[in-house]
Amino acid sequence: MSGIRTNAAAELLGVSPNTLRSWERRFGYPKPRRTSGGHRQYDLTELEALRRALLETHNISSAIEVARQRGEGPTSAARLVEAYDRFDETLADRVMEESLAVRSVERSVEDLMLPALEMAQGREGREAEFELALRWATGWLHAARRVTPAATRSEGVLLFDSSPRLDLESLHVQALELALRRGGFRVLLLSMTLAQERLSRAMRALDPTALVVCGSGATLDVVGRLVYAVRHTGSAARVYEYREAMPVSGSHAIPSLGSRPTEATQNMKAIVDGRAIEVTEELAATDLAPATPARAHA
């Protein structure tokens, strides 16, 4: 970490050394290290983040709050939220590009995009910004999906999204789809509300090894009918859930792939490779994963 002394730091920000020290006392930021001689040594990254934040805010405490969030890394979720709040898709693209310089696609999605969407969700009066965020993220994930190399594994994964509309969970599902594709799987993402008779051609084409229940709108009834329909096609694919998408838990629960795209992808690889995974294998006990259509119907 590069550091500079108090006078230079103060000059960089255009303030007096006393002001810099008073911010440290009052806000705890910027937080200098101490040299062996006891002198303050300020982190250049923090100072630069603060200098930029001061130009973008109307008061010191907000600037410090913004800088503190940005100081967590070269790109942070807060910067992406800032782009959403400005309705600036170009800036959002740039933030992701910066992230891709230091992180993988998976990490950029998990550490930046999804946390930013979570931060942007549920803010009073910011519904338009959140919708823009969802639509932009959907576009970004689709673009990333288009440049994913061809599948390297023979196994197929069928994702069933129960989200009733474009929402945060549906973005998690799209992120999972991207991660699985980049993990080499053949993947198909379909709506859980799809009529049973529409499934057979998709099932024949993909011949999935696993079915994954995702999204925020699953009900027992819908999942039951879905599994029945899948079994009706003769498929023995195992059923999993993602991010607690199943409306039941306990002894009726089906195994979970986890709650993050990379975790789920690792678990799926472990499953198809016959290795142990950190999920509860209760499939045999569940009423929702019958061996035959007749039992499922019952």
Added chain:
Amino acid sequence: MMTMALADRPFLGSVRSALTDRIRFCSRCGIVREERELGFNPPDLERVCSDCGMGVMLSAGRDALPDSRMSFLIVTEDLRISAVSEGAERIFGPETDLLGKMLFTTLTSPLGLEELALRIARAAGGGRDVVLIPIELEHGRPGYTRLEARIAACGPPRGALVTIEPLLT
């Protein structure tokens, strides 16, 4: 302060033409400076108030803030409070309780919220007009019953400067 000096000493009137129509003010202590005094510096070098060190220096039209250390709020285009002057704290309460809140949790207008919102949104969007509008405090404090707001554009970044003044009748 330069603006007062000009008003008090008409013989300095010839200086007025050399000054810009804009002032800079601290978003916290409210001190006002002539824009021209700072003209030779890049804005970010004079971004923080050198008097109090707790506010950022913003630019506004001369009519937007008639005096130093007045009571004002700065409001963003989406009507959230983004700065509270020390003077405004005495009327509205601590800055920490107000930042990020919707303006209407703090004040309203007898002319209607729509009118107040429209004026503020226009100013925060960069409108050049300075308007006066009567206001009422949502949680009125004793002694602050008849007030009006002077609403004007300020920035950067863009915002509405809502200066609170006694209502003159």
